[in-house]
Amino acid sequence: MSKSEEASQRPDTPHYENATGGWGSLKGVSRILADQKPTFGAFRTLMRQNKPGGHMCTSCAWTKPAQPHLFEFCENGAKATIWDLTRERCTPDFFAEHSLTELRGLSDHELEKTGRLTHPMRYDATSDRYVETTWEEAFEGIGAKLKELDPGATVFYMSGKASLETAYLYALFARLYGHNNLPDSSNMCHETTSVGLKRVIGVSVGTCVLSDFDHCDLILFFGQNTGTNSPRFLHTLKAAKERGCKIVTFNPIRERGLVEFADPQNPAQMTVRPATRISDIYLQVRPGGDIAVLAGLCKRVLELDAERGSTILDRAFIAEHTTGLDELEARLREVSWEEIERESGLRRDELNEVAGIYATSKNVIGIYGMGLTQHVRGWLNLAMLVNLLLLRGNIGREGAGISPVRGHSNVQGQRTVGITEKPENVPNDKLRELFGFEPPQEEGRSTVDLVEGLLDGSVRGLVSMGGNLARAIPDRARAEGAWRGLELNVQIATKLNRSHLLPGRATWLLPCLVRAEEDMQATGPQAVTMEDSLSMIHGSLGRRQPASPHLRSEVAIVAGIAKATLPPNPRVKWDEWTGDYGLIRDLIEATYPDKFKDFNGRLFTPGGFHRGNAAREREWKTESGRAQFTAPEALTALGAPPEGQEITLITLRSNDQFNTTIYSFSDRLRGLSGPRDILLINPEEMERRGLSEGQVVTLECAVDDGAERVVRGLRVVPYDLPDACVAAYYPEANPLIPVSYRDELSKTPAYKGVPVRIRTDEAGA
Numbered sequence: 150m151s152k153s154e155e156a157s158q159r160p161d162t163p164h165y166e167n168a169t170g171g172w173g174s175l176k177g178v179s180r181i182l183a184d185q186k187p188t189f190g191a192f193r194t195l196m197r198q199n200k201p202g203g204h205m206c207t208s209c210a211w212t213k214p215a216q217p218h219l220f221e222f223c224e225n226g227a228k229a230t231i232w233d234l235t236r237e238r239c240t241p242d243f244f245a246e247h248s249l250t251e252l253r254g255l256s257d258h259e260l261e262k263t264g265r266l267t268h269p270m271r272y273d274a275t276s277d278r279y280v281e282t283t284w285e286e287a288f289e290g291i292g293a294k295l296k297e298l299d300p301g302a303t304v305f306y307m308s309g310k311a312s313l314e315t316a317y318l319y320a321l322f323a324r325l326y327g328h329n330n331l332p333d334s335s336n337m338c339h340e341t342t343s344v345g346l347k348r349v350i351g352v353s354v355g356t357c358v359l360s361d362f363d364h365c366d367l368i369l370f371f372g373q374n375t376g377t378n379s380p381r382f383l384h385t386l387k388a389a390k391e392r393g394c395k396i397v398t399f400n401p402i403r404e405r406g407l408v409e410f411a412d413p414q415n416p417a418q419m420t421v422r423p424a425t426r427i428s429d430i431y432l433q434v435r436p437g438g439d440i441a442v443l444a445g446l447c448k449r450v451l452e453l454d455a456e457r458g459s460t461i462l463d464r465a466f467i468a469e470h471t472t473g474l475d476e477l478e479a480r481l482r483e484v485s486w487e488e489i490e491r492e493s494g495l496r497r498d499e500l501n502e503v504a505g506i507y508a509t510s511k512n513v514i515g516i517y518g519m520g521l522t523q524h525v526r527g528w529l530n531l532a533m534l535v536n537l538l539l540l541r542g543n544i545g546r547e548g549a550g551i552s553p554v555r556g557h558s559n560v561q562g563q564r565t566v567g568i569t570e571k572p573e574n575v576p577n578d579k580l581r582e583l584f585g586f587e588p589p590q591e592e593g594r595s596t597v598d599l600v601e602g603l604l605d606g607s608v609r610g611l612v613s614m615g616g617n618l619a620r621a622i623p624d625r626a627r628a629e630g631a632w633r634g635l636e637l638n639v640q641i642a643t644k645l646n647r648s649h650l651l652p653g654r655a656t657w658l659l660p661c662l663v664r665a666e667e668d669m670q671a672t673g674p675q676a677v678t679m680e681d682s683l684s685m686i687h688g689s690l691g692r693r694q695p696a697s698p699h700l701r702s703e704v705a706i707v708a709g710i711a712k713a714t715l716p717p718n719p720r721v722k723w724d725e726w727t728g729d730y731g732l733i734r735d736l737i738e739a740t741y742p743d744k745f746k747d748f749n750g751r752l753f754t755p756g757g758f759h760r761g762n763a764a765r766e767r768e769w770k771t772e773s774g775r776a777q778f779t780a781p782e783a784l785t786a787l788g789a790p791p792e793g794q795e796i797t798l799i800t801l802r803s804n805d806q807f808n809t810t811i812y813s814f815s816d817r818l819r820g821l822s823g824p825r826d827i828l829l830i831n832p833e834e835m836e837r838r839g840l841s842e843g844q845v846v847t848l849e850c851a852v853d854d855g856a857e858r859v860v861r862g863l864r865v866v867p868y869d870l871p872d873a874c875v876a877a878y879y880p881e882a883n884p885l886i887p888v889s890y891r892d893e894l895s896k897t898p899a900y901k902g903v904p905v906r907i908r909t910d911e912a913g914a
């Protein structure tokens with residue numbers, strides 16, 4: 150029986166029998182409720198989540214529909230909000246009791262469980278403790294340090310939650326101060342999209358809008374775990390399925406959400422009606438095998454076109470809008486099916502079946518996530534998916550397109566309003582005109598450049614707007630010592646994490662509001678905005694009482710630091726902007742008039758307003774002025790493996806985590822729970838390597854560049870995975886990922902494809 154015919158995961162390995170959603174998701178939420186004891190009224194807050202006039206969820210970036218469900222939140226969105234609204238507080242008293250050395254002994258989960266940060270804190274090296282400070286002292290102290298430092302040696306990182314207003318001011322601050330060192334969590338995530346899609350179709354984001362999902366006949370799903378990472382999207386998929394749309398999934402793991410879904414908001418489906426089957430065909434591709442898959446699909450579609458009298462390709466579209474098909478065809482003629490089967494781990498007949506469906510489907514959408522972007526040839530994964538779509542004109546018309554599923558709730562928007570290390574992506578003429586200064590032209594540092602800068606000592610100062618870089622980056626164990634060499638480390642956060650425990654010479658930890666909380670400024674309560682995965686811009690208004698009266702908004706914190714750092718400039722009005730975020734939106738509109746026309750007027754448009762997309766209009770802002778076919782130079786997305794090395798590590802998120810925030814120790818949808826120090830591997834591969842279930846092993850990176858990269862004490866768990874690959878959790882496995890192992894074009898770390906060796910010699914010591 151082929152993998153595609155199997156109804157469910159192999160029964161001899163851990164698995165989950167129920168559909169995604171359903172009662173299990175309610176249990177998942179109750180567990181976090183019991184753990185976090187949110188403040189009274191948290192449920193009322195959840196009822197306003199993702200609705201016009203309410204606040205936008207801080208979990209994933211999936212779009213918020215114009216006609217929301219009664220509960221427009223999912224299991225994981227509820228967890229994120231409850232996590233923010235906990236009753237627990239991490240106060241100056243707590244810090245007085247614990248030195249940082251002591252706190253470094255706590256796990257990620259334990260650190261965040263201490264609750265919301267309440268006061269601005271400064272690190273005191275003598276006592277090895279954070280001590281309470283005032284906002285004025287913090288701003289003055291940070292400003293003084295930044296004035297001393299060389300702007301080129303400082304980095305302003307931003308994690309993808311902060312609003313468009315915060316992002317715009319933060320980017321402006323960096324450029325006024327004198328650098329483009331503006332890495333974003335996107336550099337570890339969808340930078341492959343920003344760079345890769347731009348190259349082939351001229352836009353840095355996906356081309357679909359929500360209504361396209363009402364008209365598509367086929368969805369091709371590559372490496373995105375919807376059930377865990379964007380669960381509200383399952384409603385869209387379910388509706389598409391019920392209309393008759395087909396879904397084909399390529400993923401090394403049989404992720405439950407893409408197998409079947411029971412709508413927790415539909416009483417009938419929760420009790421009597423069967424769950425909706427999501428994927429018609431589910432193919433367990435080898436990690437890094439998608440280029441081969443897509444080469445096989447394109448090859449077969451071209452064959453079918455030849456067999457069926459040129460009726461399959463959209464010749465008119467290709468002639469008018471594309472370039473490079475001849476080269477692609479020539480290359481695919483050279484590629485053998487044997488090579489395709491070897492690299493993909495799939496059979497020719499399986500791929501032929503999918504190609505047959507593609508060739509007869511009118512409207513096709515390609516979806517992808519980290520399974521395509523986090524590879525050495527991540528960009529080529531995307532270019533290959535674009536190839537397949539272009540063959541039948543599936544970009545730039547209703548019901549069709551390419552749709553990356555973005556990560557953090559505003560990560561796409563931050564790039565739109567200037568958080569970028571690439572000066573060519575910034576309208577410098579507009580900045581010059583508005584603020585009367587010369588923006589820096591030198592390319593800034595991306596996240597991996599920051600890691601390298603930490604390692605070689607060239608980065609001296611860091612301001613981190615959210616996030617947890619110390620855990621999220623590749624080579625994190627090698628970098629851990631380097632943080633201590635920083636002259637300045639400023640962390641703006643909601644909850645305590647590892648990055649706050651690696652102080653430099655001068656260190657501040659500044660607590661901010663969360664999105665569900667009321668942001669009161671001089672002119673009254675302020676709304677903020679974000680851009681979702683489908684390029685819709687939404688207003689978000691928090692109404693909860695803040696967790697502490699000492700919290701400030703992210704906008705106010707950026708403005709406070711900037712004002713203390715920069716010389717006065719009559720056109721730069723930090724206090725006025727903090728008092729009225731509408732003025733910041735006016736600046737965004739003035740800087741990006743095409744995308745943000747009438748920004749303040751459209752703030753609460755139900756379902757958001759679309760910021761436009763040239764490729765959707767078949768206007769190709771590429772080098773050639775056309776959509777670009779790409780002939781693949783290689784059939785694997787993996788880097789060249791070291792001699793004799795054939796085992797690949799993929800790093801995973803569990804169902805109870807948001808990036809480095811670990812809600813609990815359950816990975817329900819994969820049938821796993823308990824300690825996260827595990828190594829998943831299939832039973833045959835275990836046998837070949839003489840491993841037994843529960844055995845404790847050491848994993849070692851096989852890239853031999855002189856650096857030692859090991860993670861010890863991993864327990865072997867048999868799991869339904871392709872041959873020659875293993876899986877472990879992010880961030881626990883991050884010491885194994887070399888910073889040099891990254892997408893060739895965009896530098897996105899290859900978190901889904903690292904060559905490793907399993908060592909049994911240390912008994913996990």
Ligand SMILES: Nc1nc2c(c(=O)[nH]1)N[C@H]1C(S)=C(S)[C@@H](COP(=O)(O)OP(=O)(O)OC[C@H]3O[C@@H](n4cnc5c(=O)[nH]c(N)nc54)[C@H](O)[C@@H]3O)O[C@H]1N2
Pocket residue numbers: 208209210225338371372373374375377378379399400401402404434435436437438439517518519520521554555556557799800801802804806807808901
């Ligand atoms: N609850 C929750 N929601 C989240 C997050 C979270 O941590 N928790 N994180 C947010 C962020 S920042 C992001 S970027 C997104 C991440 O969301 P996703 O894009 O879904 O990212 P991952 O969970 O890392 O991995 C995606 C899938 O890729 C598969 N995969 C691995 N290697 C390959 C491969 O070579 N080929 C193919 N075809 N598949 C492969 C894995 O099995 C996994 O199912 O989710 C966002 N939403």
Ligand SMILES: Nc1nc2c(c(=O)[nH]1)N[C@H]1C(S)=C(S)[C@@H](COP(=O)(O)OP(=O)(O)OC[C@H]3O[C@@H](n4cnc5c(=O)[nH]c(N)nc54)[C@H](O)[C@@H]3O)O[C@H]1N2
Pocket residue numbers: 207261308309310311334335337338339519523556557614615616617618621622641642643644645646661662663664703800801802807808809810878879880882883886900
């Ligand atoms: N091995 C491996 N590594 C990976 C990945 C992978 O798949 N595998 N995925 C990568 C990806 S896609 C991403 S996006 C990165 C994530 O990297 P980051 O975005 O840097 O990390 P997060 O875990 O999302 O950050 C969590 C912290 O953010 C703070 N925080 C939460 N909410 C707010 C807020 O509203 N404001 C502020 N100021 N702070 C807040 C809290 O203090 C919390 O501890 O990790 C990357 N690393």
Ligand SMILES: [Mo]
Pocket residue numbers: 334337338339556557
């Ligand atoms: Mo991400």
